[in-house]
Amino acid sequence: MTRPAFVTTDDLAADLRPLGVPAGGVLMVHSSLASLGRVLGGAPAVVRALLAALGPAGTLVMPAFSPEVSDPARWADWTGEALERARAALPAFDPDTTPTTMGAIPETFRRWPGARRSAHPQVSVCALGPRAVEIVAPHALAWGQGEGSPFARLAAMDAALLLLGVGFNRATLLHYAESRVPHGRRKTRRIPFGEGARREWVEVPCIGDDLDTHFPPLGATYVAAGRARTGMVGAADAVLASSADLVAFATAFLGSALAVD
Structure with missing residues (x-):
């Protein structure tokens, strides 16, 4: 099959509908623009296609993570005076x-008119549509991907999950599933608040970072079992799943896999 020279908003929306994107429903999207091929209009065209497929009664959700709102010692090789200067000067989280x-x-999508963003400095989500407010708030600092978070609410309302040119290692709902496993991996988040002399660092518990050990085989097993729909959107491989079903499957899968780690 000849790959088209470009794709349009209408082309993408036409690909999304037979995949099963629920008109009037809630859709959580993880995505790669490059995977779609040449999109006329770029990222805004993709957002318009997703909104068109959902319709005016639908609610679109995307991750808006900002991992650098954290201790620079965890993401840079600075030491000594440079590290302390970075810790003091690092901008605190501003949802806007x-x-x-x-x-x-x-x-x-974060900058899209009307989009709402949750308040977590490192693992926020953005949402637009009738259910946006109930999805984004509250979003507590501790266990930001666990119970009581937007990800738990997405699973509870059985939002559709769309992986658009990315793998299951990008599916944050799997972190939520791991939070339900008593022996799941854990870490501490370190978050800066305030500026200058008012700078304060807060430490809170959350789910571990490892995305590539168990999540890809979990996803492959899930798709092979016929529990997700697959297809092409533009030039991208796409997977559509029920969040409630995926979380239930992943909780059992990770419960077994992590028990032997």
């Missing part, structure tokens, strides 16, 4: 201006 590192599509 702090960018996300999740890619061009989520960053575009």
Whole structure:
């Protein structure tokens, strides 16, 4: 099959509908713009296609993570005076201006008119639509991907999960599933608040970082079992799943896999 020279908003929306994107439903999207091929209009065209497939009664959700709102010692090789200067100068989280590192599509969606963003400095989500407010708030600092978080609420309302040109190692709902496993991996988040002399560091518990050991085989097993729908959106491989079903499957899978780690 000849790959088209480009894809449009209408092309993408036409690919999304037969995949099973639920008109009027809630859709959580993890994405890669480059995977789609040449999109006329870039990331805004993709957001428009997703909104068109959902319709006006639907609610679109994307991650808006900002992992650099954290101790620079965890993501840079600075030491001594340079590290202390970075710790003092690092901007605190601002839901209106702090960018996300999740890619061009989520960053575009973060700035979309009417989009709401949750308050977590490191693992926020953005949502637009009738259910946006109930999805984004509250978002406590501790266990930001666990019970009581937007991810738990997405699973409870059985939002659809769309992986658009990315793998299951990008599916944050799997972190929520791991939070339900008593022997799941854990870590401490270190978050800066305030500026200058008012700078304060807060430490809170959360789920571990490892994305690549168990999540890809979990996803492959899930798809092979026929529990997700697959297809092409533009030039990208796409997977659509029920969040409630995926979380139930992942909780059992990780419960077994992590028991022998």
